[in-house]
Amino acid sequence: xxxxxxxxxxxxxxxxxxxxxxxxxxxxxxxxxxxxxxxxxxxxxxxxxxxxxxxxxxxxxxxxxxxxxxxxxxxxxxxxxxxxxxxxxxxxxxxxxxxxxxxxxxxxxxxxxxxxxxxxxxxxxxxxxxxxxxxxxxxxxxxxxxxxxxxxxxxxxxxxxxxxxxxxxxxxxxxxxxxxxx
Numbered sequence: 001x002x003x004x005x006x007x008x009x010x011x012x013x014x015x016x017x018x019x020x021x022x023x024x025x026x027x028x029x030x031x032x033x034x035x036x037x038x039x040x041x042x043x044x045x046x047x048x049x050x051x052x053x054x055x056x057x058x059x060x061x062x063x064x065x066x067x068x069x070x071x072x073x074x075x076x077x078x079x080x081x082x083x084x085x086x087x088x089x090x091x092x093x094x095x096x097x098x099x100x101x102x103x104x105x106x107x108x109x110x111x112x113x114x115x116x117x118x119x120x121x122x123x124x125x126x127x128x129x130x131x132x133x134x135x136x137x138x139x140x141x142x143x144x145x146x147x148x149x150x151x152x153x154x155x156x157x158x159x160x161x162x163x164x165x166x167x168x169x170x171x172x173x174x175x176x177x178x179x180x181x182x
Contacts, residue, residue, distance in 0.1 A: 021045065025052040073146065092118045097155040098165050100172065103139050105147050110136045110176035113165035115158060121150055135176045 020029045024047045035045040036053060046053070061068045092099075099117050101124065102109040110133060114120035124136070125145050140148065156164050169177055 021047075023047070023049040023052055025049070025056070073144075092121055092150060092152065093155065094118045095155050096158050096161060098153045098161070098168050100151045100153050100168070100174070101136065101176075102149045102151065103143060103147055104149055105143055106139065108135075108139060108176050109172065109174040111153070111165060111168050111172060111174045113161050115161070117152060132178060133176065135178070139176070 019032055021032055021035060022029050023035075026049065028049075030049045032045060034049050034051070035047075036050060038044045038046045048056070094116050096115045097117050098111065098113045099121065100109055100111050101121075112120065112124075112133075124133070124140070153168050154164055
């Protein structure tokens with residue numbers, strides 16, 4: 001009878017050991033639910049509890065907040081499915097019109113026109129250094145896209161699009177346009 005009781009106690013201890021896990025950072029036994037999954041499909045948990053993991057993240061961010069900021073910017077840009085709408089500004093319409101891109105740091109500007117402004121801005125943002133607007137793309141490469149403001153100057157008909165662009169180029173005199181007089 002004593003052997004039977006010992007075996008029950010051992011089985012209960014083994015079950016309790018599986019439900020609790022010791023954190024490698026703080027050394028405290030926590031319930032298994034307080035650990036993040038390392039591989040959810042296989043049911044494998046990480047070795048550090050959630051509290052220690054959050055604390056480590058806060059310390060890491062505090063060491064270099066600028067690096068963390070740029071890391072998060074890149075992460076959002078590379079994972080548009082997790083952050084829908086952040087890779088293309090929703091405030092910019094998908095319409096015909098004239099737009100202005102201004103560098104906030106240097107006050108340099110570029111005026112362009114497109115039949116779909118949002119897509120054209122996206123192309124400017126992604127294709128720096130590969131097209132006609134070399135000066136604009138050099139600035140984007142140097143200061144990153146976050147240093148630029150986009151402004152829709154006018155939504156107009158496709159027939160007068162180039163006239164309106166020429167008008168705004170002559171009015172604002174942007175220094176990044178290659179052909180300033182059109």
